[in-house]
Amino acid sequence: MEQAMLLAKERQLVVPGEVLAKGFEWLPSAGCYRANNEIRAKQLGLVRIKERFIGVIPLAGVYVPRPGDGVIGVVNDIQPTFWIVDINSPYDSILQLGEAVGEYVDTTKTDISVYYDIGDVIYAKVMAVSRSKSVQLTMNDYRAKKLIGGRLMHITPSKVPRLIGREGSMIELIKNKTGCQIIVGQNGVVWLKGEKEALAAKAVLTIEAEAHTEGLTDRITKLLEEGV
Amino acid sequence: MVTLKPSESYVRKLVEEKVRIDGRNFDQFREIKIETGVIENAEGSARVRIGNTMVIAGIKADVHEPYPDTPNEGFIVVDCEMVPFASPEYEPGPPSPESVELARVVDRGIRESGSINTEKLCLIPGELVWGIHIDLHVLDNDGNLIDAAALAAIAALLTAKLPLYDPDTKKAVYGKHGEKLPMKDRPVEVTIGKIGTTLMIDTNAEEEAALDARITIATNEDGNICAIQKxxxxxxxxxxxEAAVDLAIAKGAELRAMLPSL
Amino acid sequence: MSKKVGAPEALIVDGKRLDGRSPNEFRPINIEIGTLKRANGSAEFRFGNTYALAGVMGPRPFHPKALQDPQRSIVRVNYAMAPFSTKERSKPGKSRRSTEISKVINEALANVIFAEDYPRTGIDLFLVILQADASTRCAALNAASLALADAGVPIRDLVVSCSVGKVDGTLILDVAGLEDNFGDVDMAVATIANQDKIVLLQMDGIITKEEFMTLIDMAKKGCGQIYDMMKAKLYEKYVATPAEEGA
Known part of the structure; x- marks a missing residue:
C-alpha cells in the first residue's frame, strides 16, 4: 500500500483534477473528491486544510443555499400564503407567511403583499434546504429585515468571506471610511446605502477582483482614503 | 452572471440626481476598442468592444445573380446572431425580434449612406454581381449593441478585400484577396437613451433595463443624418x-475618428 | 490511391508538412480564459487559424420545469460555426454536422461534470467556431473544459482534445489546412487529463491496427502537452492579476 502523503499546501492555487493528497488518512471536504486513494480538486480555487480534511475554496461559481446562511433576495412573486424570492442562485426560495409575519393573518381578507411586495429586497435566513434543493427562508432571525432604498451589487459568492474579512475587519473598514450601511449576503449580494455609495461600491468590486491576492487591506485602505 | 434583475428604480433615482451608475458623464462613451482583421477566413472582420460589450463582424463575398430591380449593382445582406452566452436572457433558436431589428438598423446606416458603391460590385451586367454578407455576432451584451455592431460592420467593410473572380468558372476564388471593397462613406450610429427627461449615450445593460426610450441616429462623413430608428x-x-441629433452628430464624429480611413 | 481534384503534389516534402511543421508538431496554440463578462465562465482556444470560443451559462434554472431532473443538472452543448468562419460562407443555424458534434462533445464532458451537485438546474455550453481550419471540435472541447473551470462548475478533471491523422503515408499530429481535405485519415481524440480514459473518438479513413494504436499514443501525448498549457493558463489568470493591478 502506498504511503499517505499530503501534496498540497494551505492556500495553494489548484485546478480541477489536481491531486492534493494520497492515502486514506485524508478526507475530502467541499471542492474536492476522492478517486481511489487520491484526493483531487474539483474546482479551481485555493486549498484549505483543516485537521484531516482537505477542501478547495472555489474562485468562481454560483451560490448554492445552505441552512443558516444569511442571504439578500428580491421578492419576485406572491402566492396566497407565501412569497417566491430570487436569491441569486439557480434555486428560487420560498418564504412562508408563518415564517415572515409574527401575527395572525386572515388570508381571506388580507393580500399578503402588504407585508412584502414584488420587488422588495429582504435580508433573510435560509431555514431548510431539501436534497433536491428546494429552499425555505425565514425572517425569524434578529438580523432579518426588509432593506429599503440603497443599491444592490453582486460578487462571486465564494469571495464573501474575503469581503467580510477576519472578524468583519474589511467590511468595517469600508463602513467607517464611507459612512455607508452595508449588508453582505452569503449569496454574494451586497446592499449599500449612504452618501458615498459609489466609493463603497468601488471598494467592493476591487475586493471581488483581487480576492485571491496578498496585501488587499492596504490597497483598499488607500483606495478609500484617496476617494474621500 | 446575475440572476437578480438590475435595480431599475435605483438607476432611475441616480439619473434624477444627474449621476450615472458607473460614474460617467451622460455624453461619454465607455472605453472603445476596435480590432480589424481578426478572422483571416473572412474578407474583412472587426471585433469591437465598448466597455464589456463585444461584437464581431465578418464580411463574406460571393458571386450571385443581381436583384431584378438593380441588374447592374451588387448587394449587401446584414444578419445578426446573438450568441446565447452574451446574455442570460438569450436562448438558442431562430433570430429574436431584437436581433432582427439590430441587423436591419445596421443595414440601413450602411445602405442609406451609400457607403458602398454597389455599381462597382457588378461582374456581368444583368447576370452576375458580388453579394456582400455582413454577419454580426454579439458575444457579450452589456448594453449599446447597435452602436457596437454598426461600428464593427463599418470597420470590417473598410478593411475588407474581395476574393478573386474567376471568369472561366464564374465563381469566387477564396483564399486569395483581390481589390478592396469600393467604399465611399463611413457611416456610424449613435444611440441615445432616455431615462425620465435625461438623454444619455452608450447605455450599459443596467441602464437599458431602466430605459424609457432610445433613438439610433446614423450619420455620414458630412455629418448628415442617414438613418433613424426609435x-x-x-x-x-x-x-x-433636436438634442439627440446634436449628440449623434458630435459623438458620431468621435467614433468616425477611430475608424480606418477611406 | 487516386488524387482528389485540387490536391497538391505532396502534403509532406522532405519530412516537413506544407506549413513547415514536422509530423509530430502542433500549430501555435493560444489560450485565453474569462474573455466574456456576462457568461458564468468562458475561454478561447486556438490551434493556428482554428479559433473556438466557449461560454458556460449556469448552473441556472432549467426550463421547461417539467423536464428538470430532481437528482442532477442537465448539461446541454451547442456547437455552431460563425458564417464567416470558413472560406465559403457557412449558412447560420443548425446542421446535421453541428448537431452530431454537439452530441459527442456533450458525451465527452459527461465523464467529468459533477452534475449531481446541482439538481434541477441546467448547464448550457455554447461553443462558437469563429474561424475554421480543421480540428474545430478539438479546439471547441478544450475551450469548453476551460470555460467550465472558469465558471467554477465542479469537474473531475479537464478534458483535453487534439487531432491526429495520416497524410502521404505519414502519421501526423494536429491536422490542418489541406491535410484535412486531402489527407488519408483524420481522427479526433479527447482524453481525461493525466488518465488513460478516452472520451471522444471519431475517425474516417483507412489505417492498419498498428497505425491506429500509434495514432492513439500520439494523441495521448499531444493531449498531455495541451493539458500543461491549459493548466499554466488557468494559474496565470489568477496569479497575473495582482501584478497587473498593483502597477
Missing part, C-alpha cells in the same frame, strides 16, 4: 429629438 415604449419630444 425604439422602446416611451417617447421623445421635439426638443429632445
Amino acid at each position: 425604439g422602446g415604449n416611451g417617447y421623445f419630444t421635439t426638443n429632445e429629438l
Whole structure:
C-alpha cells in the first residue's frame, strides 16, 4: 500500500483534477473528491486544510443555499400564503407567511403583499434546504429585515468571506471610511446605502477582483482614503 | 452572471440626481476598442468592444445573380446572431425580434449612406454581381449593441478585400484577396437613451433595463443624418429629438475618428 | 490511391508538412480564459487559424420545469460555426454536422461534470467556431473544459482534445489546412487529463491496427502537452492579476 502523503499546501492555487493528497488518512471536504486513494480538486480555487480534511475554496461559481446562511433576495412573486424570492442562485426560495409575519393573518381578507411586495429586497435566513434543493427562508432571525432604498451589487459568492474579512475587519473598514450601511449576503449580494455609495461600491468590486491576492487591506485602505 | 434583475428604480433615482451608475458623464462613451482583421477566413472582420460589450463582424463575398430591380449593382445582406452566452436572457433558436431589428438598423446606416458603391460590385451586367454578407455576432451584451455592431460592420467593410473572380468558372476564388471593397462613406450610429427627461449615450445593460426610450441616429462623413430608428415604449419630444441629433452628430464624429480611413 | 481534384503534389516534402511543421508538431496554440463578462465562465482556444470560443451559462434554472431532473443538472452543448468562419460562407443555424458534434462533445464532458451537485438546474455550453481550419471540435472541447473551470462548475478533471491523422503515408499530429481535405485519415481524440480514459473518438479513413494504436499514443501525448498549457493558463489568470493591478 502506498504511503499517505499530503501534496498540497494551505492556500495553494489548484485546478480541477489536481491531486492534493494520497492515502486514506485524508478526507475530502467541499471542492474536492476522492478517486481511489487520491484526493483531487474539483474546482479551481485555493486549498484549505483543516485537521484531516482537505477542501478547495472555489474562485468562481454560483451560490448554492445552505441552512443558516444569511442571504439578500428580491421578492419576485406572491402566492396566497407565501412569497417566491430570487436569491441569486439557480434555486428560487420560498418564504412562508408563518415564517415572515409574527401575527395572525386572515388570508381571506388580507393580500399578503402588504407585508412584502414584488420587488422588495429582504435580508433573510435560509431555514431548510431539501436534497433536491428546494429552499425555505425565514425572517425569524434578529438580523432579518426588509432593506429599503440603497443599491444592490453582486460578487462571486465564494469571495464573501474575503469581503467580510477576519472578524468583519474589511467590511468595517469600508463602513467607517464611507459612512455607508452595508449588508453582505452569503449569496454574494451586497446592499449599500449612504452618501458615498459609489466609493463603497468601488471598494467592493476591487475586493471581488483581487480576492485571491496578498496585501488587499492596504490597497483598499488607500483606495478609500484617496476617494474621500 | 446575475440572476437578480438590475435595480431599475435605483438607476432611475441616480439619473434624477444627474449621476450615472458607473460614474460617467451622460455624453461619454465607455472605453472603445476596435480590432480589424481578426478572422483571416473572412474578407474583412472587426471585433469591437465598448466597455464589456463585444461584437464581431465578418464580411463574406460571393458571386450571385443581381436583384431584378438593380441588374447592374451588387448587394449587401446584414444578419445578426446573438450568441446565447452574451446574455442570460438569450436562448438558442431562430433570430429574436431584437436581433432582427439590430441587423436591419445596421443595414440601413450602411445602405442609406451609400457607403458602398454597389455599381462597382457588378461582374456581368444583368447576370452576375458580388453579394456582400455582413454577419454580426454579439458575444457579450452589456448594453449599446447597435452602436457596437454598426461600428464593427463599418470597420470590417473598410478593411475588407474581395476574393478573386474567376471568369472561366464564374465563381469566387477564396483564399486569395483581390481589390478592396469600393467604399465611399463611413457611416456610424449613435444611440441615445432616455431615462425620465435625461438623454444619455452608450447605455450599459443596467441602464437599458431602466430605459424609457432610445433613438439610433446614423450619420455620414458630412455629418448628415442617414438613418433613424426609435425604439422602446416611451417617447421623445421635439426638443429632445433636436438634442439627440446634436449628440449623434458630435459623438458620431468621435467614433468616425477611430475608424480606418477611406 | 487516386488524387482528389485540387490536391497538391505532396502534403509532406522532405519530412516537413506544407506549413513547415514536422509530423509530430502542433500549430501555435493560444489560450485565453474569462474573455466574456456576462457568461458564468468562458475561454478561447486556438490551434493556428482554428479559433473556438466557449461560454458556460449556469448552473441556472432549467426550463421547461417539467423536464428538470430532481437528482442532477442537465448539461446541454451547442456547437455552431460563425458564417464567416470558413472560406465559403457557412449558412447560420443548425446542421446535421453541428448537431452530431454537439452530441459527442456533450458525451465527452459527461465523464467529468459533477452534475449531481446541482439538481434541477441546467448547464448550457455554447461553443462558437469563429474561424475554421480543421480540428474545430478539438479546439471547441478544450475551450469548453476551460470555460467550465472558469465558471467554477465542479469537474473531475479537464478534458483535453487534439487531432491526429495520416497524410502521404505519414502519421501526423494536429491536422490542418489541406491535410484535412486531402489527407488519408483524420481522427479526433479527447482524453481525461493525466488518465488513460478516452472520451471522444471519431475517425474516417483507412489505417492498419498498428497505425491506429500509434495514432492513439500520439494523441495521448499531444493531449498531455495541451493539458500543461491549459493548466499554466488557468494559474496565470489568477496569479497575473495582482501584478497587473498593483502597477
